[in-house]
Amino acid sequence: MDMPALVSDWTQREIPVLAGTAAALRELGKDEDRTSARDISRVVLRDPLMTLRVLRHAEINRSSRQPTDITTVEHAVMMRGISRFFRDFAELPVLETQLASDGEALHGALTVISRAQHAAVYARAMASHRVDLETDEVIIGALLHDLAELLLWCHEPRKAALIRYLLEHAPGVRSAGVQSVVLGFSNVDLTLALADAWRLPPLLRRLMDDHHAARPRVVNVVVAAALARHTAQGWNDPAIPDDLNAVRSLTGLKPEASYRLVRNASLQAAAWWRSTGVRPAAARFPSIADPAASTAVPESHAEASIPRFREALSSLKQAPPGTEPAALAAMTLYALHKGLGMERAAWGEVDERTGQLHIRLALGDVRPGLRGYRMPLDDRHLFVLLLQKTRCVFATGERRERLVSLLDAQGRSTIGANDFVAMSLVFPGRPRVLFLADHPRSGQAIDEKMLPAFRAACIAFARCAASAPNR
Secondary structure, three states, X not given: OOHHHXXXXXXXXXXXXXXXXXXXXHHHHOOHHHOOHHHHHXXXXXXXXXXXXXXXXXXXXXXXXXXXXXXXXXXHHHHHOHHHHHHHOOOOOEHHHHOOOOHHHHHXXXXXXXXXXXXXXXXXXXXXXXXXXXXXXXXXXXXOOOHHHHHHHHHOHHHHHHHHHHHHHOOOOOXXXXXXXXXXXXXXXXXXXXXXXXXXXXXXXXXXXXXXXXXXXXXXHHHHHHHHHXXXXXXXXXXXXXXHHHHHHHHOOOHHHHHHHHHHHHHHHHOOHHHOXXXXXXHHOOOOOOHHHHHOOOOOOOOOOHHXXXXXXXXXXXXXXXXXXXXXXXXXXXXXXXXOXXXXXXXXXXXXXXXXXXXXXXXXXOXXXXXXXXEEOOOOOHHHHHOOOOEEEEEOHHHHHHHHOOOOHHHHHHHOOOOEEEEEEOOOOOOOEEEEEEOOOOOOOOOOOHHHHHHHHHHHHHHHHOOOOOO
16 A cells, blocks of 8 residues: 555545544533533543544644644643634534444444543553643543554555454464555554644654653553553453553552552543443453353354455565565465465474474464474475475375375374365575465365465565565
8 A cells, every 4th residue: 555645545534533422522512601621621532533633623723823732632622712612523523424334344443442542541540640740642642542543444444354353363473564564554654644644743743653662651652552452352461461560660650559550540441431332441350251252253264255365465465575474474374264265274484493394373263283383394294395495285185195194193183184285485594484274174175276376375475575684
């Protein structure tokens, strides 16, 4: 994607707001005389989209007699006046109406907004403990931290859904790497480009920029955003202990007090859940049963979709130079699993130090033992032979029986009695790579017509990975 063109397009579009925000502001507007700028600010700062609208509006209508930047919603309202504010925002487009025909996009946008609300409350709790002189600035930084992801759900929902799928199904892959493969740039870069285009105050831009994380106020925002992302996955998320350590380092609190601060903030944020309908982090406390844990079902098999394969392959080929191999591999596996209809696809690299082939990522119906599987290379089984040079094998019918017999015992157990296709990639100065795909549950034969597409995806990975920095 072309980021300048995307930014130009998005800056011309109306920014919708939550239905609850529009309703709450209409209610306040019925009694202007008793409404203060702080009352309005409390409503606006629960909605990142409305917050953005107010800040943009303040900048557009900024007079030459106003030398200082407007960095808070309350200041923006005071500069326009209460009556003028209600006139300016009398008619507001509603997010739920705009995305009514696309349930996945609406749920994705509301999920990001719920996370932003949590991040804002976490940021306020930490800033208040640090006696920050202007906590609203930190709150706005946290609210708008994931602005690009939110607007992707509004304007490019298929791209947003693909990024979410890869991150959920390829554990360990960095978000920025996946975003670069799908979009051609990271969400952080897109957020900052939008902030520049909308001429948001430099102070707020710095608070939204992870690259300035050496500054305590930016750390406050970054930690709040990370906490919101991780607690949304449940309180057993492995990243949460690091987040709590970061809270402790930032606030100087003891571990128990740090946890209480975060827990209490989660309870405060839970009061807003009706605005999004997304279950809040407080509902996932370890002491509270998580109904989703017992009702989760595996994703159903997707039919082969060649257009989806072509889209994934196009994104792979356009990935920026230097994109990390794991992100490129995640996109390749997506092309094989969702695009070609392979029910299981895996990627492994040879670790020359240990002399093993390590399966690092797998998508689809992943049996125990595949993801993380390590194959020793000191024996002459199939994959060892395959990794001597770049080549592709297709195991079906009688050929499958012969090729499976060349696997070691663990390999036979992992692959089972199913057709499979594998391709090795060997290129100078890089780890040797293996891609593997099969039909583990359906028992269907792999159509030989899929082979050219399988090879094309693997070769696209190799060309892109050649530009990545060697680890």
